[in-house]
Amino acid sequence: MIEMYDVWKTYPNSEPALQGINVKIDKGEFVYVVGPSGAGKSTFIKLMYREEKPSKGTIFINNFNLEKLKERKIPLLRRQIGVVFQDFKLLSRKTAWENVAFALEVIGATGKRIRSRVKETMDMVGLADKADALPSQLSGGQQQRIAIARALVNSPAVIIADEPTGNLDPENSWEIMNLFNQINQRGTTIVMATHNRDIVNTMKKRVIAIEQGHIARDEKRGVYGYDD
Amino acid sequence: MRSGGYTDTMIRILLRHLREGIRSLGRNGWMTIASISAVTVTLLLVGLFLIVGFNLQAASLNVEGQVVMNVFLLPDATPADVPSLQTQIQNMPDVKSVVFVSKEEGLQQLRNKLQADQDLLAGLDSNNPLPNKYIVQAKDPAQTDAIAGRISTLAHVEKVVYQKDTVNRLLTWIAWARNFGIVLMLALIFTAMFLISNTIRITIFARRREIEIMKLVGATNNFIRWPFLVEGFLIGVLGASVPIALLSTGYAILVKNIAILPSFSLLTPVPLLSETGLFLLIVGSFIGMWGSVVSVRKFLRI
Ligand SMILES: Nc1ncnc2c1ncn2[C@@H]1O[C@H](COP(=O)(O)OP(=O)(O)O)[C@@H](O)[C@H]1O
Ligand SMILES: [Mg+2]
Numbered sequence: 001m002i003e004m005y006d007v008w009k010t011y012p013n014s015e016p017a018l019q020g021i022n023v024k025i026d027k028g029e030f031v032y033v034v035g036p037s038g039a040g041k042s043t044f045i046k047l048m049y050r051e052e053k054p055s056k057g058t059i060f061i062n063n064f065n066l067e068k069l070k071e072r073k074i075p076l077l078r079r080q081i082g083v084v085f086q087d088f089k090l091l092s093r094k095t096a097w098e099n100v101a102f103a104l105e106v107i108g109a110t111g112k113r114i115r116s117r118v119k120e121t122m123d124m125v126g127l128a129d130k131a132d133a134l135p136s137q138l139s140g141g142q143q144q145r146i147a148i149a150r151a152l153v154n155s156p157a158v159i160i161a162d163e164p165t166g167n168l169d170p171e172n173s174w175e176i177m178n179l180f181n182q183i184n185q186r187g188t189t190i191v192m193a194t195h196n197r198d199i200v201n202t203m204k205k206r207v208i209a210i211e212q213g214h215i216a217r218d219e220k221r222g223v224y225g226y227d228d
Numbered sequence: 229m230r231s232g233g234y235t236d237t238m239i240r241i242l243l244r245h246l247r248e249g250i251r252s253l254g255r256n257g258w259m260t261i262a263s264i265s266a267v268t269v270t271l272l273l274v275g276l277f278l279i280v281g282f283n284l285q286a287a288s289l290n291v292e293g294q295v296v297m298n299v300f301l302l303p304d305a306t307p308a309d310v311p312s313l314q315t316q317i318q319n320m321p322d323v324k325s326v327v328f329v330s331k332e333e334g335l336q337q338l339r340n341k342l343q344a345d346q347d348l349l350a351g352l353d354s355n356n357p358l359p360n361k362y363i364v365q366a367k368d369p370a371q372t373d374a375i376a377g378r379i380s381t382l383a384h385v386e387k388v389v390y391q392k393d394t395v396n397r398l399l400t401w402i403a404w405a406r407n408f409g410i411v412l413m414l415a416l417i418f419t420a421m422f423l424i425s426n427t428i429r430i431t432i433f434a435r436r437r438e439i440e441i442m443k444l445v446g447a448t449n450n451f452i453r454w455p456f457l458v459e460g461f462l463i464g465v466l467g468a469s470v471p472i473a474l475l476s477t478g479y480a481i482l483v484k485n486i487a488i489l490p491s492f493s494l495l496t497p498v499p500l501l502s503e504t505g506l507f508l509l510i511v512g513s514f515i516g517m518w519g520s521v522v523s524v525r526k527f528l529r530i
Contacts, residue, residue, distance in 0.1 A: 075449075089437070105244065
């Protein structure tokens with residue numbers, strides 16, 4: 001599903017952010033990525049959906065060899081990956097429904113398919129009744145659910161999340177985490193960078209700890225392991 | 229999907245791009261107006277240049293048409309030599325017409341010109357001093373010089389007279405005016421492209437979040453580009469229609485009023501304005517689309 005072999009990333013004029021990452025994530029896994037700020041978690045995530053290119057090393061995502069992936073083919077990769085961010089990245093002038101539909105619209109889906117898939121997904125995230133609300137009329141937790149619905153609507157093989165609960169209170173964070181758990185139980189692989197200690201320690205999923213660009217730990221049923 | 233599914237998809241996507249393009253014209257109200265104005269001002273000037281230019285060209289062709297050579301014959305040319313010499317000149321490359329004017333006809337023409345002072349010409353009937361001549365016209369006035377040279381080497385030809393200076397000055401002036409007009413027009417068009425790409429860049433800047441999300445969910449670059457292309461196209465077309473309307477109205481009024489002056493005539497509006505209008509439409513939509521493509525390019529590198 002996701003494989004990295006000796007992956008390095010050096011941003012211009014800085015120390016390497018990632019230094020020789022080797023990792024293998026199987027289909028259907030749920031993986032937390034933890035580590036101090038600036039350790040390289042976001043970089044690790046960005047390499048997967050090709051927002052950043054590795055300086056060195058090989059990455060396979062769902063049979064795509066990112067080393068050989070042509071610029072032109074990047075959209076095909078991204079259609080198999082759903083991405084969720086800390087700041088939701090919703091379009092403020094579109095309603096909840098339109099935000100979710102947008103992901104299907106831009107890949108040329110029919111109106112009929114868009115309607116049925118968006119309905120299904122909005123039901124799944126429990127916001128069918130908020131379809132016509134603008135993001136500004138929704139709570140942070142609800143906005144993140146819409147963002148998750150958008151990531152999910154395309155039925156991706158994997159969902160990648162970079163601190164999705166970073167802006168949410170504990171209660172909303174738990175709800176979002178349960179939603180991810182549900183999605184995972186339906187077979188979608190999930191890779192999530194997080195700072196949420198309680199959740200990581202309670203969920204007992206695989207934990208990959210990144211420190212200073214290296215994988216410091218990789219445990220099957222791991223713990224958060226930091227004090228913050 | 230059944231047969232035709234692909235076409236359906238294409239049509240659906242095309243309609244979507246049209247809808248998005250039109251929508252964003254409205255959404256970016258002031259920016260749209262700024263871009264359209266940039267096209268309008270440019271094309272108004274370009275259109276003016278073209279209309280003035282075409283009229284000048286027509287007028288100069290008219291003058292060029294009047295550039296003729298007088299080929300004077302020696303008295304030793306017999307009446308039999310006249311037609312053969314005429315054929316010889318006529319067969320030269322680049323010669324448009326050759327007309328023979330006998331010395332009697334020449335005298336008659338002189339009489340007509342001098343009406344009041346007929347006594348000056350008294351007694352010339354019996355002793356006509358005028359030579360026989362041909363009036364020769366070149367297909368291209370620029371060839372006048374060369375043709376004159378060739379004719380003057382023929383037998384029985386005394387000399388070839390034409391207004392060398394006028395011809396040369398006219399030709400230089402026309403060439404200069406034409407080049408100047410083209411350079412100025414290109415400069416104007418580039419300025420407009422720059423203005424449009426800048427304004428569209430600002431509107432795209434406001435939409436970069438939208439573009440970013442489109443890229444994240446797997447939209448292709450072309451898919452993202454199309455609505456901007458539509459928008460640029462519409463800006464160009466709208467920007468062109470104002471000058472087209474202004475120029476047509478203005479020109480119609482001008483033609484109507486100038487018809488009073490018999491010695492001066494303008495080109496008729498129909499081929500001139502429709503061709504100029506078409507040209508402005510094409511140039512307008514081209515600069516609009518170019519402006520949008522150039523400005524969207526930077527935002528596609530995510
Ligand atoms: N676009 C960038 N340009 C330069 N340096 C960057 C960029 N993004 C991240 N970095 C640097 O790379 C390192 C890892 O950053 P990041 O992956 O964001 O860490 P984390 O998400 O774990 O906090 C940090 O030192 C950060 O300053
Ligand atoms: Mg980060």
